[in-house]
Amino acid sequence: MSSRVHKPGEPQQWADLIRDCVLCPRACHVDRMAGQLGACRCGARAVVASAGPHFGEERCLVGTGGSGTIFLAGCNLDCVFCQNCDISHPPSVRAAGREIEPEQIAALALGLKARGCENINFVSPTHVAHAVAEAVAIARQEGLRVPIVYNCGGYDSVETLHRLEGLIEVYMPDFKWADADAGRRYSGVSDYPAVAAAALREMYRQVGPLITDARGVVVRGVLVRHLVMPGDLARSREVIDLVAAAAPACAINVMAQYRPCHRAAEYPELLAPVARRTVAALRQYAVDRGLVRADH
Numbered sequence: 076m077s078s079r080v081h082k083p084g085e086p087q088q089w090a091d092l093i094r095d096c097v098l099c100p101r102a103c104h105v106d107r108m109a110g111q112l113g114a115c116r117c118g119a120r121a122v123v124a125s126a127g128p129h130f131g132e133e134r135c136l137v138g139t140g141g142s143g144t145i146f147l148a149g150c151n152l153d154c155v156f157c158q159n160c161d162i163s164h165p166p167s168v169r170a171a172g173r174e175i176e177p178e179q180i181a182a183l184a185l186g187l188k189a190r191g192c193e194n195i196n197f198v199s200p201t202h203v204a205h206a207v208a209e210a211v212a213i214a215r216q217e218g219l220r221v222p223i224v225y226n227c228g229g230y231d232s233v234e235t236l237h238r239l240e241g242l243i244e245v246y247m248p249d250f251k252w253a254d255a256d257a258g259r260r261y262s263g264v265s266d267y268p269a270v271a272a273a274a275l276r277e278m279y280r281q282v283g284p285l286i287t288d289a290r291g292v293v294v295r296g297v298l299v300r301h302l303v304m305p306g307d308l309a310r311s312r313e314v315i316d317l318v319a320a321a322a323p324a325c326a327i328n329v330m331a332q333y334r335p336c337h338r339a340a341e342y343p344e345l346l347a348p349v350a351r352r353t354v355a356a357l358r359q360y361a362v363d364r365g366l367v368r369a370d371h
């Protein structure tokens with residue numbers, strides 16, 4: 076047995092997790108190194124759907140140079156209303172972009188920094204955390220100094236997050252459901268609230284509350300996103316309670332932009348609108364629970 080201690084981001088640290096894949100809490104136990112596919116339908120290599128400066132994120136991420144987003148194809152969740160389904164649930168993940176090595180992802184990140192981006196924002200990284208970790212380690216060695224944002228669905232494994240410690244400055248998880256039955260029905264996993272709360276606790280342990288620089292641009296910390304669903308299907312107040320318990324005083328964006336996409340038409344309850352006053356009341360509730368608003 077080797078006595079060498081592996082540093083975060085080294086491939087050896089991760090190969091065991093994807094050979095019998097438990098990279099995320101789905102725990103599919105498929106050998107992705109041998110080409111087997113699990114629930115995320117992604118092989119061993121990450122597929123990048125697009126990369127570029129993005130100005131539509133929260134103001135604290137965008138700053139003046141934009142957030143340097145790298146969209147990763149595939150997803151470990153299966154949200155029936157997904158607004159991103161062309162990238163997260165294409166007929167073939169491989170065909171949804173460019174299947175690339177961590178060195179090439181690192182080069183993309185360095186290129187975005189050179190274009191003035193304020194941070195590197197990995198969108199849907201959970202099912203390719205191994206490749207993201209390796210890419211970040213390489214980019215750091217090559218001089219990347221901007222914050223790395225881990226922009227995920229919240230259904231993340233604490234073990235994988237442990238291995239990411241030291242590589243990620245900003246965790247930006249969704250917290251979708253307080254109701255496990257809703258998580259099962261609409262996102263395809265049976266234990267969303269408990270898993271997301273444990274993951275959020277670990278993220279918060281690593282990076283703490285959101286810290287911004289003198290320009291108001293994020294440097295480090297946790298920013299949770301919660302999409303308010305029609306008919307309070309997510310049980311949003313309970314979501315806010317769970318977030319406040321797991322990550323006290325973290326930032327939260329209680330989002331109003333739900334619209335029925337993907338397979339939402341199969342669920343009549345997902346076709347109702349969300350009232351603006353409902354969202355406003357939830358934003359106030361989050362403040363009352365000690366959280367910091369980040370919905371602008």
Ligand code: SF4
Binds near residue numbers: 099115203
């Ligand atoms: S990363 Fe993909 S294959 Fe691995 S456990 Fe999660 S869903 Fe399954």
Ligand code: SF4
Binds near residue numbers: 154158159
């Ligand atoms: S977590 Fe986000 S990207 Fe993934 S399926 Fe759900 S809504 Fe789509």
